[in-house]
Amino acid sequence: MNPTDRSPNIPLIGAIKNSRLAQRRASRTEESYVRFEIYDNVPLHIRNNDSPVSQTIPKFQWITNMSRDTMFCSKCGEGFEPQEKIVNSTGQLWHQHCFVCAQCFREFADGVFYEYDGRKYCEHDFHVLFAPCCQRCNTFIIGRVIKAMNASWHADCFRCEMCNLELADTGFIKNGGRALCHECNAKVKARGLGKYVCHKCHAIIDDQPLRFRGEVYHPYHFTCTACGVELDANAREVRNRPGLAKNDTNELYCLRCHDKMGVPICGACRRPIEERVVTALGKHWHVEHFVCAKCEKPFFGHRHYEKKGLAYCETHYHQLFGNLCYSCNQVISGDVFMALNKAWCFHHFACSICDQKMTEKTKFYECDLKPVCKKCYERFPKELRNRLRRQHEASTKRAPTPVE
Amino acid sequence: METAPSSVSCLPHTAKMSKAKKVLEEAREIRNPELDLFDKGVSTFEEMPGLLNMTNVTRLTLSHNRIRSIPPGLANLTNLEILNLANNQIQELPLSLSSMPKLRILNLSINRLDTLPRGFGAFPVLEILDLTYNNLKEDSLPGNFFMMQTLRALYLGDNDFEKLPPEIKNLKNLEILGLRENDLIELPKEIGELSRLRELHVQGNRLTILPPELGNLDMASNKAEFRFEGNVWVPPILDQLNLGISHLQDYLRSEAYRITYNRYLTNKPPVPPPCVDKAKKISRLR
């Protein structure tokens, strides 16, 4: 499909069957699994019950005082001499010399024998004649036998020839005479083809792989973080925490959503910014659209001042927020002296009558919200001082007004 | 000048005079552009020889003296930015003053000015003009007074204004307007056009109503200080004032107030008498 697909962002439910993922899953059966047999190989009769593989308790006893006239050896069909030892096993009777290994004619050591095709064998001969030998470790297999690759194996000897993973329960793939796990097989195959193996499904990536958090994947395993559409190889990985080596917070976006994020949009005109971008107030701006909130003149790279999410030119910031010095009317660069609803450069705060510098420790009076030093205030006409005092008293009395 | 101490009463005066001269000499020596000549007992500029030639001076502070008149030659100090003549006995100003090219701050408070010279409003860069505590009224102002577009603060408290000319609206940069304790009967609606105004002192006048246009100003911002006490407000305004400045602002902006205001205009209440007794003002002294 064309990556610049203009279809709506929400995928239709009915379309999922046709998705690449669904198709891929359906075609999975093409992969050939080599079937192998597993069966249990255990001694039929063993005397001792100390072996973990024993499953039956032997019924093995010497018969001494029974009527021997009606008893015959299961092997040779002859009767038994009086006092002769008779072997009774699995409901049958034998002469002691008949109850022997069909191969070596010796009695069964410790009474352990194996039965195969109606004959009994000692452990040694049974192993030699019939028991499977592990292809890997060359010893007899007692218990679970894995039949695979035209050989038999102990379950824990049948492993992937590349990564040594046990294959008895996961299955394997024959690759050039080797048994490999799915993952290794895919890797080998991919390497041969100059391709990648998907980190998620371990199958070869036939088309363009998608790189994500340092691994490669089939793109169709992912959907766009923003719009949810199934991704293709054009998807973009977005670093959420730039500067951090760890990339496990990275996210994937389809090309369309990524482009929407990547091309900055002007916070003023809402159009994409093709040329120079100004970034301020947490937004992007066209250079000519980043303007003073008061006079609307662009800053064009001049210093701007931020207040409550708005940007102002120097003049208006200070005009609006009062950080122009009352005396020199310049932006206060150093310490600010705040008093009487006004601001001063620290060294410009002075008595309005004698122009002498005052500090935060100087006692001063207020006349029409201008600072007046004590000496000057005392030289004010007495009647003026009286009026100012009365007024001050009236205004402080007024402050807490009871509401009725 | 100071010869034999013939009379004892002359001594303090001589001592003060030499103090002023000493300041000038020192300033000349170290080329100090800021002259502190306040409280030097100076009556005339003759007592400060050479001052008018010190063209490097940027600040001249002559407060607390007994100066009665300003020589036109003061305008020679073309670098002067701050001229402080507070608490003197000045009755008249020279026309030349308003031509001073760099004068930003002019303090003429606590003097005896009845009038301002014609063309006084020609100051090119004046930012703060303090005329507090004089004998000025609307008729005293020259025609170009409100042409001072650079003015940030105009202090006219303790004068005799009954009306503020509507041309006040031309002072586009005005942030502070002091009219405390005048005889104001009303405020012009044009005051509502002073969009930068954040300080208004109209305490102690004879105001009864406010123009609704005043509500256009941001009276309730934390940078604003609007002082209305000591007037003879009509009850609805007084009620809002008692509730707080933001209530007053809302009220002035309301339709209800517009109706009330128009009723007051057509049905003018009697003008209250002056409420401040100014007979004792020393600015009245002659």
Ligand SMILES: [Zn+2]
């Ligand atoms: Zn083995």
Ligand SMILES: [Zn+2]
């Ligand atoms: Zn493997």
Ligand SMILES: [Zn+2]
């Ligand atoms: Zn995959």
Ligand SMILES: [Zn+2]
């Ligand atoms: Zn998307």
Ligand SMILES: [Zn+2]
């Ligand atoms: Zn824009």
Ligand SMILES: [Zn+2]
């Ligand atoms: Zn601006």
Ligand SMILES: [Zn+2]
């Ligand atoms: Zn300053």
Ligand SMILES: [Zn+2]
């Ligand atoms: Zn002082």
